[in-house]
Amino acid sequence: MKLDGKRFDDVIIGAGMAGLAAGIRLAMYDRNVIILEKHNAVGGLNSFYSIEGRKYDVGLHAMTNYVPKGIKGTPLVKLLRQLRIKREQLDLCPQSFSRISFPGVDVRFNNEWSFMESEIIQAFPNQKDPLQNLLKKIGEYDALSLEGKNIPARTVVEEIITNPKLVDMLFCPLCYYGSARENDMDFAQFVILFKSIYLEGFCRPQEGVRTITRELVNKFRSAGGTRKMKMGVSKIIEENGKASNLILEDGSSIYADNIISTAGLVETQRMCSSLSPSSGSENIGQLSFVETITVLNKQPKDLGVNETIVFFNDCEKFTYAKTQDLIDDRSGVICIPNNYQFGENRDLKEGLVRVTALANYEKWKALDTTRYQEEKSKAFNVLTEKTHKILPQLKQLHPKMDVIAKDMFTPLTIERFTGHLGGAVYGAPQKSRSGQTHLSNLFIAGTDQGFLGIVGAMLSGISIANRYVLKENGSFN
């Protein structure tokens, strides 16, 4: 399909979760919408790749916001309704349980808040009332207000929860699953993540992220949307305070009434013709990660590992900040993707262990090809050792006999496959909560609107499409 000179009602930059969800909404209302994606795979940060015929998920440890069937009014239910996707189509299987592991204390949680509450009270008996007060505060806070002020979450939480270790333990999973800011996040973000992880919970389709992206792509296509892969946007041309047209990577030019960009806030600003290609440097995210993936010929469960996810920190103080080394193994996340409740009679085939830790983008970037491979292999070993410390049952694994395959990605991999500057998984520290930009018809959705994770990104795409395109055009009230 030749695009040069074509006009669309709406152009969406990026076929990640936010772009696909926004695209579905717009196509459903008969808008002539195109999604432009610079890679050949959909899903963005949440995608998959194949090596020697084996498919590896990038991203999906857990889909958050799980609620059992029948519970109404939650983000997951709204999301499915807005996209007209049936819950069964996503094959959402709940976690077994997860664990936050700190020196001398563990708190387990599953998809029932009462379990986590009892674990916290057992470990921190004098925090029963403060915990109730925190829940009350969370319940009363309007975290979804697009005009919300930025309030540092630590200040609020530390005023209520008086045990610093418990504060750190509560923050650890929330930081790892959604903070673009060192050691903290906005209180609104804290509320969203607290609800989506602790009050609702984790789930996963057995086949991983492919089940979700397949449904989204099918929905978009059947609603009449157009998608063009391997077609990056390189420039947004401005005229009289509006975006008039987009220049694509092949040099062609297309026109649009509205543009929704999911490429990131700074990344989008740098495409705009009136802004410098180096603008927004101070707002580039500093937090990136490495992740190891180990494929086993047995299931971790058979070795006695029952947790779905372990969030660990083995220092007195939990630090979630840019490391000065290639990786920081003092804390991290260990995910056992097969320890979801997939139900009877499902063939799990190979076992999997995935370990995520903080990493420094610049340090990885400075390595030449040989050193890069050497350091990857060293980092892999360091994180395997750490995993054995946290989950000693895995020490039984024989590195040659039991490990069938392994792989690892670094901040450079994230940057290459998503375009996020600095490999910043959670994007810019300063978000565009309203989704508006200096141009009246250019909007930001996804990671840098501040709604993170798979569910958050999709909800962001939906709300930006609804608020600025469909409502404005009277498609619905």
Ligand SMILES: Cc1cc2nc3c(=O)[nH]c(=O)nc-3n(C[C@H](O)[C@H](O)[C@H](O)COP(=O)(O)OP(=O)(O)OC[C@H]3O[C@@H](n4cnc5c(N)ncnc54)[C@H](O)[C@@H]3O)c2cc1C
């Ligand atoms: C390692 C890792 C683990 C994660 N684990 C989880 C998890 O377990 N659970 C969870 O809920 N979330 C997880 N996340 C986060 C989640 O993946 C993201 O929050 C979410 O996918 C963001 O979606 P998005 O659409 O906003 O952005 P992205 O996924 O970044 O999508 C943006 C898209 O825009 C494209 N693009 C960029 N620039 C251009 C351009 N100029 N032209 C055209 N296209 C462009 C990119 O290629 C990309 O496809 C994880 C992320 C990573 C990296």
